[in-house]
Amino acid sequence: MSTIQLASGIAVVNILLLGLLTxxxxxxxxxxxxxxxxxxxxxxxxxLAENVVAIYFFFSMKMLYSGDPTVQQAVLVLRGLQLVAIAFLTWVTMK
Incomplete structure (x- = not known):
């Protein structure tokens, strides 16, 4: 699985959690x-809008991210950090 595919998967999880929260x-x-x-x-x-746009760019403009592995790793880390923040917010909200 590529780094961008993993970042896309994290963005999908973010969308699901943000949909629930909203x-x-x-x-x-x-x-x-x-x-x-x-x-x-x-x-x-x-x-939600930001994550939907990110998914769009991951699939429509792959070359934008695929040219540099460092950029791919940075995108993955940022999506991961966003997931952690949204997960905490979901946990607190659902309590």
Whole structure:
């Protein structure tokens, strides 16, 4: 499995977790109407869009990433760090 395929897989997991989080935050915003929840909905929506765009670029512009192994590793590390952050946020939100 290539580095970019792994990064794409992580982005898909990020999309699933962000979809879950954003759904919870929208439901809570409808109930409580607080600006904090509205901010979380906006955050989740932007991060969802960013991950969807990343998946698009991974598959449509492979040459952009495949030319340099260092760039591929950096993309993988950044996706991994984002996954860790989103996983913590999911864990806290679901508690």
């Amino acid at each position: 759904t919870v935050w929208v439901r809570n915003y409808r109930k409580f109407r607080t600006s904090l929840l509205l901010g979380l909905v906006a955050f989740g929506s932007v991060m």
